[in-house]
Amino acid sequence: MALHSRICEVFGIKYPIVLAGMGGASVPRLAAAVSNAGGLGVLGAAACAPEELRAWIREVRSLTDKPFGVDTLLPASVRRDAADAGPSGDLAKPSSMELIGDYRAFAADFMRVEGLEQVARAREPANGEAQRGPAFFSKEFFEAQMEVVIEEKVPVYAAGLGNPGPWMDRLKANGTKVMAVIGSVKHALQVAASGIDVVVAQGHDGGGHNSPIGTMALIPQVVDAMAGRMPVLGAGGITDGRGVAAAMMLGAEGAWVGTAFLATEEAGIQQFQKEVLVEYGDVDTVVSRSVTGKPARIIRNKWAQAWVDADKQPLPMPFQSMIAGPVLAAATRDQRKDIAPGFAGQGIGLIKAIRPARDVLEDLVSGAEQALSRADRFR
């Protein structure tokens, strides 16, 4: 039996496997490869300036005639963190802007100890001076991205953080299918009320920003809350076909897969980062706020550890990326896997080689089909 669910109908694809939007990794050639192989490729466009996003969309269209998606973050989730950062009327608590000088000194000290030189003309996120258009990760930046998503009439839009409610009418008028990544039942109910088409239940096991709730516990609770109204994709630690089958046994109708597609020839990350994925195992990821300010699962590294050792609380989004950006840019240029190995999920130990994305997709599908057929053994 071929792997099939309502997800295939909603998106017009062959297999219910979706490439997770991963900033820096889910680039046009990877998204196109996944779509061409029968899944749904989704661009990880969170950090794309609006015109760069338009170029990405056009590039993916030149590489595939199949449906594809665009994943960005939405402003409310970032604004909420920035507002929490004060000044909140609590005069004893310094605001994020007041702390930035001290935190920059912490980062400069880290770079000096590690022998990292500033990258010339490094993009300083949220500074905005060095680039045209709205400041990086500002409300205007996210809104300008959404204008491009709407103007380009993309087949699928995915909100990686936040609620796409305010854009739903215009997205629907274009025929765009909409999904939202959530990490709790409460948030699932909120995005469902906005009239989206698919909810992605991403648990604690996953790479990048993640939920405090484990994937295995989260999926069935979200499935129950949706009560058949819309299909649910499972996400977080789903790294081979057995994981896809397990998510489907929990009531999901497919999977949103990140880490498994990171170790592919087409992924936009550095070669040394792909090699780390092959080399490292199950215990080698940690959840840290040191990169973006929100809890994100990352491969263990000295930058994340430095915050723990100093007992220092990273700043909320979007301020922390102003601190981490130059450090990680320098470490990436120097191929420092001990500092900038990248985000990854807990399934990292299942990755044994760097392969074409088509092979990864085909294995996810055939592995799921085999695992589902083996389920009969237990009756």
Ligand SMILES: Cc1cc2nc3c(=O)[nH]c(=O)nc-3n(C[C@H](O)[C@H](O)[C@H](O)COP(=O)(O)O)c2cc1C
């Ligand atoms: C390298 C990397 C970058 C990510 N960047 C984003 C992003 O920009 N936007 C987003 O919505 N999620 C992002 N995520 C989370 C993924 O969309 C997805 O939920 C996660 O990878 C699923 O877990 P898995 O990696 O265990 O498959 C990222 C994950 C990784 C591993």
